[in-house]
Structure formats: C-alpha cells, structure tokens
Amino acid sequence: MEGDTTARRRRRLRDRLPLRLRHHWKPVATLGLGLAAMVCFLGDARISPYVTSSSRVEADGITENVGGPVDLYDTSVSHSIQLTYHQTDFDKMMKGFRDDGTKDYIEADLMIDGVYLNDVGIRLKGNSTLMSLRGNKGMPGGGRNLPDAPQGAQAGAPDGGGGQDRGRNRKTGGDADGAGGMGGFGGMGGMTQYDLSEKKPEELPWLVKVDEFVEGRAYQGEREISLRPGSNGQVPLNEALSLSLIGKSGQKAERYAFTELTVNNRPSATRLMVESPDTDYAEDVTDGHGVLYKAKAGGSFTYRGDDPTDYESSFKQLNKKGSQDLEPVMKLIKWADRASDEEFARDLHLYMDVDSLAAYLATQNLLLNFDDMAGPGKNYLLWYDLDTQKFSVLGWDYNLTFSGDATAGPKDSISSLPQQAPSGASEGKPDATPSGMPSGMPEGLPSGMPGGMNGMNGMNGKGGPGGLMGHVLKTKFLESDAFEGVYLKAYRTLYQKFYRSGTAAEELQSIADQARSAGAGSKELDTAVIELKTTVTDRAAALAEDQQVIG
Numbered sequence: 068m069e070g071d072t073t074a075r076r077r078r079r080l081r082d083r084l085p086l087r088l089r090h091h092w093k094p095v096a097t098l099g100l101g102l103a104a105m106v107c108f109l110g111d112a113r114i115s116p117y118v119t120s121s122s123r124v125e126a127d128g129i130t131e132n133v134g135g136p137v138d139l140y141d142t143s144v145s146h147s148i149q150l151t152y153h154q155t156d157f158d159k160m161m162k163g164f165r166d167d168g169t170k171d172y173i174e175a176d177l178m179i180d181g182v183y184l185n186d187v188g189i190r191l192k193g194n195s196t197l198m199s200l201r202g203n204k205g206m207p208g209g210g211r212n213l214p215d216a217p218q219g220a221q222a223g224a225p226d227g228g229g230g231q232d233r234g235r236n237r238k239t240g241g242d243a244d245g246a247g248g249m250g251g252f253g254g255m256g257g258m259t260q261y262d263l264s265e266k267k268p269e270e271l272p273w274l275v276k277v278d279e280f281v282e283g284r285a286y287q288g289e290r291e292i293s294l295r296p297g298s299n300g301q302v303p304l305n306e307a308l309s310l311s312l313i314g315k316s317g318q319k320a321e322r323y324a325f326t327e328l329t330v331n332n333r334p335s336a337t338r339l340m341v342e343s344p345d346t347d348y349a350e351d352v353t354d355g356h357g358v359l360y361k362a363k364a365g366g367s368f369t370y371r372g373d374d375p376t377d378y379e380s381s382f383k384q385l386n387k388k389g390s391q392d393l394e395p396v397m398k399l400i401k402w403a404d405r406a407s408d409e410e411f412a413r414d415l416h417l418y419m420d421v422d423s424l425a426a427y428l429a430t431q432n433l434l435l436n437f438d439d440m441a442g443p444g445k446n447y448l449l450w451y452d453l454d455t456q457k458f459s460v461l462g463w464d465y466n467l468t469f470s471g472d473a474t475a476g477p478k479d480s481i482s483s484l485p486q487q488a489p490s491g492a493s494e495g496k497p498d499a500t501p502s503g504m505p506s507g508m509p510e511g512l513p514s515g516m517p518g519g520m521n522g523m524n525g526m527n528g529k530g531g532p533g534g535l536m537g538h539v540l541k542t543k544f545l546e547s548d549a550f551e552g553v554y555l556k557a558y559r560t561l562y563q564k565f566y567r568s569g570t571a572a573e574e575l576q577s578i579a580d581q582a583r584s585a586g587a588g589s590k591e592l593d594t595a596v597i598e599l600k601t602t603v604t605d606r607a608a609a610l611a612e613d614q615q616v617i618g
Contacts (some may be wrong), residue, residue, distance in 0.1 A: 069357065129290070129418040130283030136180045139287050140322035140342065142581050144504060148340070149178040149329045150189060161265050164191060165201055167265055172279050184286060188279025192362050193272045194444065196296040199263045259298050269328050269336040272296040273344065291343035296466060298336040300591025302582050304575070304599055307339055309434050309465035311574045316564045318426060319461050325585035344448060344463050347371035347387035352461070357452045359385040360396055362445040368538055373397065382449070395451045399458060403539050412549035420452075423459035425557040429477070430462065432585060433558070433565055435606065437481050438467040441538040460540075473605035477558045477615050478545060555615060562616050565609035575600055
C-alpha cells in the first residue's frame, strides 16, 4: 500500500541458506565439527603419507608392446634409427633450454630397424654434456639455478636444423638424472668436450620415450631409449666397454648397441644407444621384487627429516609407484647420517647387501670411473629388496670411465686427471693435483661454482653434506677396517674377470668393430681405439704389480 510505513520483516538466517543445504544440514555440521576437532588436537602437525603394500603390480603397465625384426640391443647386427619432427617444435624446445635449462618433450615419428612408431616423445638428455648449447649459461645441470659461466664460454649455434613442418603438441618433462656428469669440461685427461650445435641434431644426446604421447606403448618391452653423448669418431667406446665388462661379471648393467641415427633430412651419425633405467629396467633386477631409486644430479644423500616430499629433489622412484614410496631411502639416509664409525661397521649389514656395495665400489675403481656415486653426476641407483629389506647399489652412466691415472690402487681416489702432486706437496697423498686442486677437478674452473664444487675433498667420498661431491656410504665403507677384507675380495675377483683374463682387451676389439660396422670408421675413431687400448693395457699392467690386488 502506498505510504505504508510498516517495517519489512527480515528473512530468517535459515531461509537465506540454499534449500539443499537446509535439508542436509546435520551431516554438514557434523563434518565441520570434526574438522574443528582435528585442528584443535593436531594443530600444525604435518601428516605424511606412507605406503607399505608390497604389491608387484605396476601402476603404468605396458598395454601395447610393439615387436621388431631384430633384438634392439643385439650387438651382432646393424641398427638404424630415424627421427622426424616439426622444426617449429624443435626451435621452441631449444629456446626453452637456452633460456632456463628446461628439457621439454616434443613429438616425433620414429623409424627403428624398419619399424614405424608415430608420436614418440624426444627431449635433450644430459647435464654438463649440453653446456655448449647454452652459451654463457652452460654450467653443470644445464645451468638451472646455477651462476652463469664466465665470459668466453663456448656458445652453441642459435639456429635449428632442417626438417619438414608437421603439426605437433608438446609436453614438459624435467630431467631427473645425472647423465653426463662432468663430461662437459675439456682438458681433463680423456674427458671430451662435445662441440654440440642445434645445426646438428643428429649429434645431440637424446632421450626417446616411446609412451610419452601414447600411453602404455613400448618397443620390445622398452619405453625409453637413450642416445648417448658422442658421435662418429667420438662415439663413447669407453662406456660400451664398461657396460660389457660389468655385464659379463654378473652385475646388472644396461644393454647397449651402436646405431646409425638420421634426424629429418640431416646426414646420418653413428651413435651409442643404451638401455635407460626406468620402470621396466627395475623389473629385470633380480626377481623384480623390489624398488629402484635413481639419485638425481642436483640432490644429496642428506637427512632432511621424515617428510618424503623433502627427498623428491634427491631421488626418483622408478617403479612400484602407488604401492611403495621413499620411506626405505629415508631410513637409510637417517641411519648413515647419524651412525658413528663403530655403529656403521657393526650395523651396515642390517641396511645393505655388503657384498653388493663392495662389488660396486671395486668396479668403479677398476674402471677408473671419476663420476660414480660420489661424483658430481650422482650416477648410481639404489635397489631395495622387498624380501630381505636391504639395499644394493647399482651403477649407470659410464661415459667418464677410463680417465685419469691408470696406476691407481684399490684404495686410491679416482680422478679425471693423472695423479700429479703440486710443487711442495706432501708425499703419500694420491689425490693431490696441480695447483693444489682436489682430485677429480680440472684447473681453471670458473669462479662462483655452487657449494661443494670448489674446495671439496677429492673423489674419495669426503665431500660435505649437500655438496656436489662425496658420499657417506662410500667414505665410511672404504675407511673402515671392518670391510677391508670383503672389499679386497671383490676387487680381486673383478680384476681377474676384467683384466687378467684378457676380457677387457678382447671386448674393446669387438666394440671397435661394432662401431665401424655402424659407420664410425675414421682416423679419429682409430686414434680413440688406440688411446683406450693403451689405458686398458696400462691399467692391467699396473694392477698386476699391486700387492693388494695379487695378494
């Protein structure tokens, strides 16, 4: 009514609520009270999930396994790989890598030994081996979160290689591994500075992921194939030789073969393709009833508390995701971090397969591997046996083997430079190098290196916590008198298999022939074979005179 001054009645609170909420207010109220009680009693306590199931089933099983005419890693036959991708995708991928070190997957079509696979994923693989592609940002780890290199660092070509336009999508995939280690530094006694260029994509180190864009697909049971650094005359014979010797000794090693690689319409190049440690690789370790963890190049073996997420930057779980987690690794790190020397000697067998650790460390020394579990690339895997509940250490990434001093003994640290004491240095210190630098490091490293790289204590595993070098398991094991016997026993056994039997020299000849058959024949390759043969011969001769080795 016009002019009515009667106040309008306000709506009740319950009438303002949605009808559905009014009908079901009791369950909602109960839930709210429950959450309030949890906050009251738990406060800011952190809740971390732990998975304890021992299921053998993988969450991402293979649903399409493509066969081929020959075994992928059959070294007795010739292999060929052809990659075809859209040039625009390649250019964008390279820009992202140059700008911030990211390694994005792009789609490509793959022809492998005559078998066609559409839409595989490919990305750059490696860390310091890719330095030349980033110009003044080319530092270990691809330059991510690290200072820029000084002026004068080698720059890669800015433009892309040839190719045909084909519509593609992209998917990001971060690099979790330590591939390449310190391989980018030149002048380090057998360590090659690869002059990589975007103009020569056939020479770039690649990771081919068969199931990146087609879920559940594999080729002969393999979902990843690694094309290692080095091509043609620089193809890594040392890595192939190392893998062959390790496999013949009965230890777990990635399979490999040489292949002819063609990218778009570029000339072909001889490459070493290597099995990539992944979910399927883990299932081939012993009976597969265990969990495989890969150490990350930028991580550390340092106790960070009881939250699994705090270790994801240091380790990647490769298999049994969803049924297992990082808890076993956390427990191992916590114990090793806090154990006294006496406790370490007494209780190591409760956490690790001691014979496995001895064999791993002996192998790295025998093969003169500068970049092992204590090196900057953190090139090792932890295998956790779900039956014994103990760890074993496995190696991978051997492109820096057979470098340094061929006369190094079982307890000497392995460096990438010949052991040479500086003027005025004390005698009896095998890890001294020119200018007083720690063993395994070249002179003239750029200033501003990340913590743990400048001033680290050699390659004998004494690097500080969180640094790029050193590993507490290696250090304490080799320094403990309690394990000297088991270590030397493993060392002598492997010395017999590698060198005294003549296997190393025989395998090198076979590997050189394989590389030539794949198209790598050249004077440069011949020179590389002669140099590696000299190292193998010198190593065998030196060990044959070492009383610790021959007893």
